Amino acid sequence: MGASSPPIRAPHAEPVPTGQLLHELADPLAAVHRIPGPHAGRLAGARPHRAWRDYLYDRLDIYATAAPDLTQVAAALRHELDAVAVDIEPRLLHHDLQPGHLVHPRSGRPLLLDWELAAFGDPLSDLARLAVRLDHTGPTDVLRLAHRPTPDATRRIHLYWRIHQLANAALSTDPLVRRRGRAHLS
Template sequence: MPDSAMDGIDGRVPPGAREITTGQANRVWSVEGPTPYILKHYGDPRRAVNEAAALRLLTSHRAPCPQLLAASSGSSNPPWTAQAALHAKPVSIDQFLADLAEPLAAIHRIPGAHFGRLAGAGQHQSWADYLHDRLRMYAASAPSLRAVARLLHQEVDASDNAIQPVLLHHDLQPGHLLREPTGSRLLIDWELAISGDQTSDLARLAVRLDLDDPTPVLPLVSGADATAEGRLHLYWRIHLLADAALSTDRAVRERAAGRLLGPSVR
C-alpha cells in the first residue's frame, strides 16, 4: 500500500495534470487540487524507493526538503512518489554556491547507518567497499577506461577510509536548489541520495558544474581536515569515470574521459 491515501493520491495521472518533465529518467507532473502536489513516475524502481526513504529521513530531521505525501508499493508499475508542491524558484547560478552552503551543512549533519543507497540497492559496511563496488561497475561499462579504474582502486585503498557516513544528496546541481518566498532554501530530487563521505557530494557537484579543478567547491565543507582536498580530487575522478562510463550523452562521456586522461588531471 502507498504511504498515504491523501486526497485520493494513487500514482495515476489525474485529468488536468500538467507535465513538467525535464530529465530523461523520470516523468513528472504538477497536479492541482485541494492539496497540490508533484507526481513523479520513475524508470528505475530503485530510485523511487530511495527517494522516498531519503525524504522520510530528511523530514524526521526537519531538513530542507519537499514533504513526501505518498509513495508506491514495491509492486506498482510504474513506481511513483507524490511530493508537496513548492512555491519556490531555482536559485540563480551566480548565487548557487553561496545559497547552497546552509542547506548542505544541515544535510551533512544527518548520520547514516551504513554506506551506499538508503534503500533499493546494496548496502556496504565501509566507504572503501562502496567505492570499489562502483569502480567495478564503471570499468565493466567502459573497458577502455579499465586502467584508470585500476589506479583509482589503488588510491581508494591508500586513502583515509576512517569515514563516518552522513547523508549525501549526490546530485547537487543548479536547478535542484530552490528558494521559497520566505528566503528558505530547499534541495529537491533525492533519488540518488546515499550515505557516505560528505566530500563526495562536493566532488560530484564539481563535475556537474563542469569545473576543470574541484578545489573551488571545498569551502562548502566547514572545518575540512587535512586529507579533505586529496579525497576531493579522488572522488572527482571517480565521478568523472561514472560520467565517462554511464552517461547517455556522448558529449558528456567524451568530456569526462578527456579530463580523466588529460595531463591536467592529478
C-alpha cells in the same frame, strides 16, 4: 468538458553564477551533511555497504564493467583509494547537486529537491560531484563548502572528483558528458 486547468509546466532553473550557487547551497548542504547514516552507499535500490571504501570499490567495479576500455583508469583509482584515509562516519549525501535541484520557497530557507541518487558516505564526495556537474576543471573551488575539512580533504576531494568523472565517462547517456568525463581523466 469542464473548466480548463492551467497547463502543467516543468520547473527550469534560472542560470546563476557559480559563486552565488555555492553560497546558496552552503546552509542546506551543511544541514544535510550532519545527518549520520546506518551504512555506506545508496539509500534505496542498492545493497548497503559496511564501509564507504567498500561502496567506492563496488562503484569502480561497475564503471570498469560498463566501459572495459577504462579498466586501467578504474584500477589506478582503486589503488589510490587504498592509499587514502576514507574511513569516515557515513553522512547523508544528496549526490546530484545542480542548480535545478535548489529551490527558493517564498518563505523559508532554500530546499534541495530530487533525492533519487542520495547516499550515505563522505560529504566531500557530494562536493566533488557538484564540481563535476558544474564542469569545473577540478574540485578545489567547492572545497570551501566542506564542513570542517580535515588536512587530507584536498586529496580525498580530488580522488572523488576523478571517480565521478569516471562514472560520467562510463555510464552517462549523453555523449558530450561521456567525452568530457574521458577528457578530464586523461
